Amino acid sequence: MTPRVAVVGAGWAGLAAAVAATTRGHAVTLFEMAAQAGGRARSLATGEPRLDNGQHLLIGAYAATLALMRQVGVDPEAVLRRQPLALLDQDGRGLRLPAGHPVLAFSRAVWAMSHWSLGERLALSRAALGWMRARFRCEASLTVAQLSARLPSRVRAEIIDPLCVAALNTPATTASAAVFLRVLQDALFAGPGSSDLLIPRRPLAELLPEPALAWLARHGADLRAGQRVQSLQPGPAAAGWRLDDEPFDQVILACSSTEAARLTRGIAPDWSARAAGLRHEPILTAYVQAPGARLAAPMVALREGPDAPAQFAFDHGALGATPGLFALVVSGATPWVQRGPADSAAALLRQAGEVLRPLHAGGRSPAATLLQVIAEKRATFLCTPGLSRPPARIAAGLLAAGDGIDGPYPATLEGAVRSGRAAADLLAPP
Known part of the structure; x- marks a missing residue:
């Protein structure tokens, strides 16, 4: 039987x-x-x-x-949009990995960050080389913030912190550096195409x-x-x-x-x-409708702040899904869950209004409507x-x-x- x-x-x-x-x-x-x-x-x-x-x-x-x-x-290939890793801000600036050998591609992407100083580009290149030499291993007790403490603040704010919260849903101040390095190794340095973003359409x-x-x-x-x-x-x-x-x-x-x-x-x-x-950490996702609007890229990294909760925004129209539909994502969302749904919704709608652009140059500023804010209160375990x-x-x-x-x-x-x-x-x- x-x-x-x-x-x-x-x-x-x-x-x-x-x-x-x-x-x-x-x-x-x-x-x-x-x-x-x-x-x-x-x-x-x-x-x-x-x-x-x-x-x-x-x-x-x-x-x-x-x-x-x-x-x-x-x-x-039919249900996912594949694109090279691009960690771009709401102005379209940021890290863009070209095709090719992952180590060379990462190096080229860092040195193409023209809005960074020479010292900032050199610091991230040296840090990445050090992590590779250590075979992406570190002391189990280290946090991501401690691992990257010597990097310039702009490098941490634009690269390390967004990657950390996206991959671990845990703030860099409390996230495990050992797990973070393991993810970096597989995502950025495992082989051609390993770092490609696959965004559901x-x-x-x-x-x-x-x-x-x-x-x-x-x-x-x-x-x-x-x-x-x-x-x-x-x-x-x-x-x-x-x-x-x-x-x-x-x-x-x-x-x-x-x-x-x-x-x-x-x-x-x-x-x-x-x-x-x-222990678990929540994620908030706000769905916003704004016909005739776009983002600077299909996925953009946002400037998080006291009144700006989301770290990433997605343009569903640019992904080949629903035109005029946008998703704003708040990882490590405990403070905003504690503030309550009304405050979160108002802040997310305000943040959407700041990053949405007219679909065509010279067009009118788009009006955004909040469809729904979804709170997944036990989205991930806290990766400490x-x-x-x-x-x-x-x-x-x-x-x-x-x-x-x-x-x-x-x-x-x-x-x-x-x-x-x-x-x-x-x-x-x-």
């Missing part, structure tokens, strides 16, 4: 685990407590245009995610969640949306596991760390405590130095997956997909 595997959670990690387990010949049952799949990278259930719970990015180095998309029938649901569910259904998986697992217990004579009194041979918990901690509290209290101890994340193995036949599980990446789509695939690799073969 084909062994039964339960996957709890249909976020990107759970979908990756379910597809991998099905491919390996297991009979998979996928549980998802929400009405739709996708977890913390999902499309909203209703509304037109179809909005996502946040503006997510992929990069060319996300090999596992791109491979999974192709496996379930999605052509990444279709709703997130169409990138993976919906195609993966369709693939799983075609391959015989049992899909249970809107069903929260209430209990997890060892099976009779410690053989297998029972989810709400239903027997399974093996289980992968790919749900939130909070749910996983709840389900394992009486089974593996130490593991449960580590999962429950993860020396963070101890729970392991993938919980007990015999009980595994965990998710971007919060121990691994080399911060809370990213690639980290989630790799974790799901790794958990499936740990299953006993059918």
Whole structure:
């Protein structure tokens, strides 16, 4: 009889685990407590245009995610806009990586920063060379701010801080330098195309969640949306596991760390405590409608300040999606969540008005309307130095997956997909 595997959670990690387990010949049952799949990278259930719970990015180095998309029938080139990394400000100035060998491309991009002084360009070049010589490793106790403390303030403000908050969703003052360097190594120096930005031009649901569910259904998986697992217990004579009194041979918990901690509290209290101890950081995304408007580039880095919360803005029209739709993203958004939705909404709309430009030269200043501000309050774990994340193995036949599980990446789509695939690799073969 084909062994039964339960996957709890249909976020990107759970979908990756379910597809991998099905491919390996297991009979998979996928549980998802929400009405739709996708977890913390999902499309909203209703509304037109179809909005996502946040503006997510992929990069060319996300090999596992791109491979999974192709496996379930999605052509990444059709649903993602690929462009060389360009960290441009609202005036169109900034770091532009040209094609070619990554080390040479990065060096050329730095030296092309004509608005920087010679000393600023030299400082970043020397720092990058030092990180490469150290094989992108540093003391586990260092923060990104400490790692980059000797760099000029403009270099930190225009390059280091935006990259840090975009990759780790953690401010440089508290973010892990070790994880930051690992991301830099894979993103900027892993090979041609690794640093390319892959910006969704279709709703997130169409990138993976919906195609993966369709693939799983075609391959015989049992899909249970809107069903929260209430209990997890060892099976009779410690053989297998029972989810709400239903027997399974093996289980992968790919749900939130909070749910996983709840389900394992009486089974593996130490593991449960580590999962429950993860601290999280919110992300705010404001969707703004402004017909006849544009940004200086499809994605721009914004000047963050006391009354300017967003660090990045995206022009959906320039991405080949909805014309006149813009997304402003606030990473590390705890202070703005604490200020409340009214203050956040007003500040984001004001910031949008400052960066939006007429679509055509000499045109009228566009009028912006705030469609929605979406707060994902547990968007990512707080990626701090020396963070101890729970392991993938919980007990015999009980595994965990998710971007919060121990691994080399911060809370990213690639980290989630790799974790799901790794958990499936740990299953006993059918």
